[in-house]
Amino acid sequence: xxxxxxxxxxxxxxxxxxxxxxxxxxxxxxxxxxxxxxxxxxxxxxxxxxxxxxxxxxxxxxxxxxxxxxxxxxxxxxxxxxxxxxxxxxxxxxxxxxxxxxxxxxxxxxxxxxxxxxxxxxxxxxxxxxxxxxxxxxxxxxxxxxxxxxxxxxxxxxxxxxxxxxxxxxxxxxxxxxxxxxxxxxxxxxxxxxxxxxxxxxxxxxxxxxxxxxxxxxxxx
Numbered sequence: 001x002x003x004x005x006x007x008x009x010x011x012x013x014x015x016x017x018x019x020x021x022x023x024x025x026x027x028x029x030x031x032x033x034x035x036x037x038x039x040x041x042x043x044x045x046x047x048x049x050x051x052x053x054x055x056x057x058x059x060x061x062x063x064x065x066x067x068x069x070x071x072x073x074x075x076x077x078x079x080x081x082x083x084x085x086x087x088x089x090x091x092x093x094x095x096x097x098x099x100x101x102x103x104x105x106x107x108x109x110x111x112x113x114x115x116x117x118x119x120x121x122x123x124x125x126x127x128x129x130x131x132x133x134x135x136x137x138x139x140x141x142x143x144x145x146x147x148x149x150x151x152x153x154x155x156x157x158x159x160x161x162x163x164x165x166x167x168x169x170x171x172x173x174x175x176x177x178x179x180x181x182x183x184x185x186x187x188x189x190x191x192x193x194x195x196x197x198x199x200x201x202x203x204x205x206x207x208x209x210x211x212x213x214x215x216x217x218x219x220x221x
Contacts, residue, residue, distance in 0.1 A: 021176040022197050029159045032097025040105020048113040065103030078168040093165040101158045112147030152209035173197050
């Protein structure tokens with residue numbers, strides 16, 4: 001098998017394009033994941049406290065978001081809603097990540113909330129704590145700790161899901177890679193740059209999340 005020979009000059013020439021796509025992927029991931037965590041936490045609280053009427057809508061949302069592909073959600077936001085409202089493709093991508101991730105984050109937070117033993121809540125009530133105090137001092141510290149591994153996995157999953165936002169005319173890492181391969185036929189160089197770009201994003205996060213999980217497992221739980 002012949003050795004793979006990379007055109008270093010071509011890689012250097014394409015670096016500015018990949019850098020721009022890299023920053024775009026980071027921005028979509030940051031806004032999308034932040035929104036997904038906030039939405040998921042809100043949905044989890046609604047389901048945990050079984051708020052009438054809203055809980056049914058929350059359950060429907062979770063099922064839809066978790067059981068439909070992101071590409072369909074993006075098509076709906078970018079093309080389907082175009083008859084009523086024009087949303088810039090960047091924000092369509094962010095909203096799509098928020099919509100998809102919110103369902104997964106909601107399940108992570110919900111499982112964490114439900115894992116707190118009711119006997120602890122009864123003890124807190126007997127001490128005179130109100131619902132907000134119980135949520136703040138008893139339920140949240142334990143539930144978030146238990147939900148951290150699942151949340152970390154969801155973050156990595158959502159970053160990788162951004163690889164399809166090119167379907168709505170965004171020049172993210174995957175879209176730029178396909179364009180370079182199609183125009184210049186430099187497949188090896190493009191794929192190597194794509195792999196390195198995602199490793200730069202995902203590998204440090206994976207190591208950080210592994211440390212956080214180990215820390216909570218040994219010192220908190």
